[in-house]
Amino acid sequence: MTLKPLTATVVRRDLPASFVVFLVTVPLSLGIAVASGAPVAAGLIAAIVGGIAAGALGGSPLQVSGPAAGLTLLVASLVQTYGWRATCTITLLAGLVQLLLGAGRVARAALAVSPAVVYGMLAGIGVVLILAQIHVVLGGSPQHSALHNVLELPGQLVGHHSHAVLVGLLTIAVLVSWGRLPLPWRGTAGAVARWVPAPLPAVVAATVTAWALGWDVPRVELPDGLFDDWQAPAMPSGSPLAITGAVVAVAVVAGVETLLCSLGVDRMRPPGTPRSDLDRELAGQGAANVLSGLLGGLPVAGVAVRSTANINAGARTRAATVMHGAWVLLLALLCGPVIELVPLSALAALLVAMGYKLIDIARVRDLRNHREAPVYFVTLGGVVLLGLGEGVLLGIVLTAWMALRRLTRLSVSVEEAAGRWHVAVTGSLTFLGVPQLMGVLRQVPAGASVDLDLNVDFMDHAAFEAVHDWRLSHERQGGEVDIDEIHECWYERAVTGETSPARKSPPPGRWWAPWANRWRRNNRSSPDASEMSPRSLLLAGVREYHGQMAPLVRPILAELAFQQTPEHLFITCVDSRVVPNIITASGPGDLFILRNVGNLVPRHGSRLADDSVMAAVEYATNVLRIKTITVCGHSNCGAMAGVLAGGTEVEHLPGLSRWLKHANHSLARFVEAEPNDGQSPLSRLCQINVQQQLDNLLTYPWLHRLVEAGELELVGLYLDLETAKVHILDRQASKFVPIPDDASGDVENLSTTT
Structure with missing residues (x-):
């Protein structure tokens, strides 16, 4: 029963996707082999091994591996230094290193290399590819360094106008226009045309044109059989240190490119497909490189272009990757004469377009936001002017220096x-x-x-x-x-x-301290700092927030920007000394706060109607579905002092006088209660007022039902300003008690009011 859905997925999604990736892979593999100075068959061998071996053994099911443009410059240097057979040995040894790294589960350590270095390296490789292959497009031959390619380019532009130039220009024209120009036909033919990736029609158009017009251009040369000219890898001759460096360079560069590609694949993966196992992926790449080096193929790495094509074409399992390798094997074994018709200038034009994509200027904008653009450009320049290893080393050194400077x-x-x-x-x-x-x-x-x-x-x-x-x-x-x-x-x-x-x-700047204790002290050089206007102090505080706190809270506020889900309604006084988020150690989105003079809640049916308080309570309970309503009073409350004085102190404030009438029940409860010798009358009234407001909440029938059903809890808190301590209401004893230091000492019935 388990094979049926798997088989259906393979036939319906993975089989078509494998053919799309195969169409992308063949021309790119041939072009990379030519640019690397390796036999053309080496590109196909690497594509076959990367598809079948890395696809079957790797830890990223949807990632497609094979010869990578990012390794072109490194492989070309190795071929020039040690020869092709020795380069195969270096590839094999690099695979063994990757196997050991994968077995040691250190794949994530390779990601310590800054992406700015990797992107700069790829951009440098792209520039080198363009400078080298543009000579082939123009009918000439690339020079041995990027600088010499630049110096020879004017003469190449003036002196070469052969058929190879026309083949290259035709290839680039098809690459650029494919998928952009409106197709003159509709239906199945148009859909197929849009489904076929651009490199294939570009190479086919150039090949057919050159063959039909009889143009004399250099073409791909394959051996009679894919493995007819196979020779065992040879040990490279040279300094052991240099050879070891070459092995490590291939292993690390291919490994990092693979792992970064795996992370990109994870971001694009369809729902239901597993995340990449990076250690297994690195080990799978190691096994593929051992086999590719043994068979005479290029180094293998995960390739973003082919992996993206695989996912966009609908692949769901690793079967698509494996089958694409099988398609390449069939082509190499059965269609050699067709491949030999492909002009080298068409492949060179393909690599010029690929090099342009590797530069990817959009990356610079992202890196600039993190102040890492210098690393990108230094690595790019180092790769172009000095070489791959030197450029990467320069980028790593600059990254370390910038990190040390920041730290x-x-x-x-x-x-x-x-x-x-x-x-x-x-x-x-x-x-x-x-x-x-x-x-x-x-x-x-x-x-x-x-x-x-x-x-x-x-x-x-x-x-x-x-x-x-x-x-x-x-x-x-x-x-x-x-x-x-x-x-x-x-x-x-x-x-x-x-x-x-x-x-x-806490964050720098003592954000919890008053302005008088913090801002004026830090700006005492100003001659009139102690006499600054309230507006100036407010704006100075906002500027300090922008400079210190805003970067810290921005991710939280961005997440809360379109929805708030607090579970607590916190009713407290407008007194400036009471800061709910400080005394509860809460942050944005935790508390739904209601503040008024004296933390009062008008009773249900009160003659002095006030909808503002109940509007907040109704919204909190019915819309936000909060679970707790807290009434928090505090010592030395000015509102309660006015109530205790019979309202004489606020007679000149008619609005406040009317509002404080909502505290008459608190005053009556205070008169009836027995005096406590250990408390001042004002402190007693402040605490009794909290109890009364909790009772006032229960006068609303709908809210009372929520409390009785256990869907809502009422909590009473009291802040002693002199000690900065918060106390909680013990409803059974009708008094406020210290909150236990240990959470295990919390008692549920201390806070619930019924």
């Missing part, structure tokens, strides 16, 4: 106001930043009072010693140093010898 980025500022100096240090304070820091500290005169703010996420021992020695020296000269660690206590831990891990701290 050790340090900002040091110094200001003086009213005879007191303020030094702010932000970033990672390591030995690399010590010269910069000490240069600033030397500006502080002896005997001065200094505030040293260390807003650092890391401090190494060299930096600590520099700061500590300066502090001791400055204090011996009569100065005063006040060190404030804003991010983590690296300095304090080093002084005290504390070995526990550094605490996790």
Whole structure:
């Protein structure tokens, strides 16, 4: 029973997809073999092995492997240095290295190479391909380096106008126009034409034209049989270190290109298909390279163009990849004379188009957003001017230098106001930043009072010693140093010898501190900082948010942009000292907050109707489906002080006077309750008011039913401003109690009000 759906999928989806990929593979494999300086048959052998062996053994079912344009420059260099048979041995040994890496489950470690380096390498290869193959298109021969190809190009343009140029231009014209121009026919023929990938009709058109017109152009040469000229791989002669480097280079470049392609395939994979097993994929590629090297084929790697064609054509299992390799094998064994009709200039034109795609300028825009474009261009230039290995090494070195610079980025500022100096240090304070820091500290005169703010996420021992020695020296000269660690206590831990891990701290800038404690202190160089207008302070806070907090919360807010799903309605006072998100350690999307004077809830049927509170409650319960309503009061509440004074203090505020009448039930409950000697009357009323508002909520029949059904819970909280502690209502004892430090000490009936 299990074979039936599998067979149906293979016949209906994988078989047609395999033929599409086969049509793409053949011309590309031939062109890559020619550009690599390898026998033409080596491209077909690699395509066969990549399809059948890597397809069957790999861990990415929909990925198509074979000869890759990204390896062209490397293979061409190896062929020139060691010869073709020795290059086959290097391919075989690289496969063994990949097998070991796959068995060691280190595939993800290969992804530590920055994509900017990989994209720059591919772009460099694309430039080299274009500069070399354009000479073939023009009827000439490529030079031994990209620079010489550029120097020879003007003479090539002036001096060569053979039939090969016309073949190349025709190939490029078909490649560019195929799929863009409206087809003059409709129905099945038009659908098939759109289904066939562009490289095949481009090569077919060039071949048929050259054959029909009798043009004398260089053509592909195949042996009588695919393996007739096979010879065993030979050991390369040369320095063991150089040979080892060549083996590692093939293994790493092919492996990284394969793994990046696997990740791309995962992003495009249809629903229901499994994700790639990267370790298995790397091992499968290793086995394919061992076999390809043994049979005389090019190195094998995952290829994005063929993999994309495979997925777009409807492939669902690895059968499509395996069958495409079988199609190539049949073509090589049965259609050799047809392949020998293909002009070399047509394949060269195909490679010029492929090289253009490898450059992929769109990648630069993405890398620029992450400030990695320099890595791309340095790698590209290194590959073109120096060689593949040198260019990649340059890119890796630049990536490491930029990462080190980012990790050790340090900002040091110094200001003086009213005879007191303020030094702010932000970033990672390591030995690399010590010269910069000490240069600033030397500006502080002896005997001065200094505030040293260390807003650092890391401090190494060299930096600590520099700061500590300066502090001791400055204090011996009569100065005063006040060190404030804003991010983590690296300095304090080093002084005290504390070995526990550094605490996790809030974002830089002490976002939870009032402006008066934070912004004015950090901007005391301004002569009128203490007299700034409220509007200026507000805008300064927004600017600080944009610079420090916005990048941190942007991913969260982007995810919540079109939907909010809070589970808590939090009713509290408008008092500026009560910040719900701080006292509950919550973030965006957690609390649906309702604030008013005195955290009051008008009773059902109240003569002083107020729909604003119940509008929020109705929306929270009926639309957002919240599970908890919390009423949070606080000490020293001005609203409750006005209620306790009988409303005389707010008689001149008619709107507020009317609103506070909703607290009459709280006042009556306060009068009836027995006094508590340990509390002030105002604190008692603030707490009683919370209990009364919870009871007011239950006067609404629909809300009462939700509570009785267990679908809604009512919670009472009380914030003591002096201690910054939050207490929870114990409904059985009718009093507020401390919240247990350990979650295991929570008691459900402490918070539920019925």
